[in-house]
Amino acid sequence: MSESTARHAFGASRFSSASRAEASSQATAGASSSLRLAVVGAGPAGLALALLAARYLPLAQISLFDARPLERDVSKDPRTLALSLGSIQLLQRLKVWPAAHAQPIREVHVSQAPPTLRSPWFGASGEPEVRISASEQGVDQLGAVLSYGQLVAPLQAAWQAAAALEPARLFTRFGQPVTGMKQDTAGEVEIDAGIVERFDLAIVAEGGVFAEQARKALSHDYRQNAWVGTVTLSPGTPAGVAYERFTRRGPLALLPLPDQDGRRRAALVWCQPQDEDEVASLSDAQRLMVIQHQLPDAVGPLLDISALKCFPLGLNAERTLVEGRCVRIGNAAQTLHPVAGQGLNLGLRDAFSLVEALRRQASVDAALRRVEFQRAPDRWATIVTTDALARSFVWRWPGLPAARGMGLAALQALPPVKRMLAQQMMFGRR
Numbered sequence: 001m002s003e004s005t006a007r008h009a010f011g012a013s014r015f016s017s018a019s020r021a022e023a024s025s026q027a028t029a030g031a032s033s034s035l036r037l038a039v040v041g042a043g044p045a046g047l048a049l050a051l052l053a054a055r056y057l058p059l060a061q062i063s064l065f066d067a068r069p070l071e072r073d074v075s076k077d078p079r080t081l082a083l084s085l086g087s088i089q090l091l092q093r094l095k096v097w098p099a100a101h102a103q104p105i106r107e108v109h110v111s112q113a114p115p116t117l118r119s120p121w122f123g124a125s126g127e128p129e130v131r132i133s134a135s136e137q138g139v140d141q142l143g144a145v146l147s148y149g150q151l152v153a154p155l156q157a158a159w160q161a162a163a164a165l166e167p168a169r170l171f172t173r174f175g176q177p178v179t180g181m182k183q184d185t186a187g188e189v190e191i192d193a194g195i196v197e198r199f200d201l202a203i204v205a206e207g208g209v210f211a212e213q214a215r216k217a218l219s220h221d222y223r224q225n226a227w228v229g230t231v232t233l234s235p236g237t238p239a240g241v242a243y244e245r246f247t248r249r250g251p252l253a254l255l256p257l258p259d260q261d262g263r264r265r266a267a268l269v270w271c272q273p274q275d276e277d278e279v280a281s282l283s284d285a286q287r288l289m290v291i292q293h294q295l296p297d298a299v300g301p302l303l304d305i306s307a308l309k310c311f312p313l314g315l316n317a318e319r320t321l322v323e324g325r326c327v328r329i330g331n332a333a334q335t336l337h338p339v340a341g342q343g344l345n346l347g348l349r350d351a352f353s354l355v356e357a358l359r360r361q362a363s364v365d366a367a368l369r370r371v372e373f374q375r376a377p378d379r380w381a382t383i384v385t386t387d388a389l390a391r392s393f394v395w396r397w398p399g400l401p402a403a404r405g406m407g408l409a410a411l412q413a414l415p416p417v418k419r420m421l422a423q424q425m426m427f428g429r430r
Contacts, residue, residue: 035201036063039053039062040066043206044348045331045348045350047159048090051162054169054170056355063171064170066175066176077147078149080147082145082242083345084143084342085426086348087344098154101150103256103258105141105145105242106239107133108142108244110131111245111246113296114127129296132422137419145242173193181202181326189326199325201368203329204329205330205351208331218318222314226269227269227271227309228309229306231265232264232302233264233266233302234302236300242255242256246393247294249273251339253270269338271339284305313337318333321350322369327368330346331343337390340382342382353371357370357371
């Protein structure tokens, strides 16, 4: 890892083995002393936060709530997650990164489908494109792709093991949906999950998808559908390359997956305007043909496609992460368009920053003020950038494709700017 990358690593110096020795003494006098903490939602962000809190807030009592029964097998959930390098480093530090089930991303290839600018200056394809490789950034991988189940299962197993070692401090409340939550004037949060319990701080990590959410302070329906599934690639297709293709109808992405039975695969995210969406009426062969036509030649022939699922897309975000003694992280704080693939990564950075603030600040309120201040630049940069990209596909302004193509070409031609983009993609805005 290069010196520059090491400086940007996901808090490596702050949550290193050397710093653990000081955690207990700092916690005794700090915000985490005798803290009663509730984590609502045992998805990746909620489980990661609970594990971080269990490890680095040694005096805190932590209760983890989720509606699903503990015995339900989550390992088979096939939903695809794309994690940044910073997120991987955090999970490695927690000793829960399932490397055997993840496909490293070695290169990201972003391009624009015709009509667009074409020039021999853009390379062999003649199309504007940006290529970001792990090797040029001095890292082994830019990120990785794996299934939801393969990530949640080891996180949950680690939590259960920690709770078994400290049953008087770590409490598992699975199979108990939270039906009510309110704050009182004494600075406590009352949570009703069949029985009523009181906490000093509640973290909501239950997000869900846009179509099922109550509308938050900032909400916009993009009138787009995301069709998701998997495609089988030709054996000669380069491994570990993520493709993002800007088309007139919306972004089209292929995310590399681990090979299965000797077949090279990729997760598909295919966005379509709802008013013109005809994907449901197409056969598998027709879907493959349309997708193939929109992808760059570098992808190679697509051999097969799975059944696809459809999800409406929108922006749904809170103005702030903190409201009194309640904090929202991940999709509970902001549900984003998948064009940038940053939803879970934002949630993990939220979790990291919250635990770090609780560990170092003198009071809970001071810690929450610190989190709100610290997370705002990264959060709003991601929200604004993702929202602008998503909206740009429904704009029909003359010259917009040409302008987007010029932007891609400029990024490729300016290595320092491309490196800044790569650092943000891997570690967020710091």
